[in-house]
Amino acid sequence: MSLELILLLMALGGFVGVMAGLLGIGGGLIVVPALTIILPWSGISAELTMLMALGTSLATIILTSGSSAFNHLRLGNVDLYVVKWLIPGVIIGGFIGTYVADWVPTHYLPRIFGFIVLGLALQMLISARSKRVRAMPSPLNTSLSGTVIGIISSLAGIGGGSLTVPFLSRYGVEMRKAVGSSSVCGCMIAIAGMLGFMFHGHGVEGLPKYSLGYIYLPALFAIAFTSVLTTRIGARLATKLPTASLKKIFALFLLFIAASMLISS
Template sequence: MNIELLLLMLVLGSFVGVMAGLLGIGGGLIVVPALLFLLPQAGIEPAISMNIALATSLSTIIVTSGSSALNHLKLGNVDMFVIKWLMPGVVVGGFVGANIAEWIPTEYLPKVFGVIVLFLALQMLLSIKNANERSMPSSAKMVGYGTGIGVISSLAGIGGGSLSVPFLNRHGVEMRKAVGSSSVCGCVIAISGMLGFILHGYSAENLPAYSVGYVYLPALAAIASTSMLTTRIGAKMATTLPTAALKKIFALFLMFVAGTMLL
């Protein structure tokens, strides 16, 4: 880790914080592709760079989503029913996803990530024109959906906002509250997923210095230190922007990330 890489990660963290507050994402959609580019420059072997990117991304999300959640709570943008019934599922799903990622060949993980994100982008674009809303599922189904969101999010190294925000908005939750509630769930998913990657990473070979399992501490410290300061900017923007504009920003952002990972 040299000065140039450190500065890039500090800038990355600042951008991630704004986007986390604005869109309810944990930042993994930005952090994972960025780390895949930056980690080899820090001397980390390509064979383990994807797992390190996923694990480190999840660890930064704990700080970023936690900070974003606190800001949204202050602004009244959190739906407590959603938190109550999604939370148990995302805890279990986050841990399961980290275990699944260990068995998927490294070269396929970016493609899996890209396909998931592209699907979500198309779903969000369609929801702008289709105003039909579904009723909120029963509490038991909410736990099941939460488990699915946790598995996919942990597998992709994200906090789940790209999954939970479209899901909640589709089921009648106002966009601003979907974003705020997603921030709370994203923090929990990240904790569960990170623990799974730490446990599996202890037996991995050729890990860089200053690693805890697959979590690379220098990258975590640099990204988290600035992201937690800028989430309030994004949270205030989410409160003032129209719902349609938020959806368009979200969808275009997802398409950009998906294209980057697939190509």
């Protein structure tokens, strides 16, 4: 990997960190599309690109979401009840999603990613306009919802913020606490997903040097180095911006990512 690519990945990490703190995402919605472009420049084959983008994205999310979660905890932006019941489900779902990703033909993965994100964007736009507040589901149903979130997130190589934030917002959790709680859950999803992609990629032929399964270490370290430094900027912005503005920013961001992935695939 050349110095130019390393600097590009570090710039990507800086942007990811701000968005992670602001929107409660792990950054996978940005990292996965970017890596599908950058990894072939490093000589990685087309057959492995999407799986390595997903695995490496989840590995970066551990550090990005972990840093974001720490900053939100300090700012009082985490709903501990929500986190307690979502975490068991998202961990189980995160690991299941890696089996699905390894089973699905790789040329379908970008389209699946794009359609998942498009659905999330439309749901977020609807929730931004809705004034209806529902009571939180039972602990069991919350954990089951977490499992679904974990499966989809791991399959798309994301930390689940784009699913968790709309889910919590739907049930009346204040937006800044939905964002903070999502960061905690995203870190757990990423750990489960990363371990799964390491396991499924072990011994696969054609992997580049400095890989752990489907995790490409040079890209991981370059992105994580800057992203953990900039999450505090996004977390402070999330505390100051009004809920309606955060929802609209989130939805427009998702629409852009979905469109870019569907067009490229």
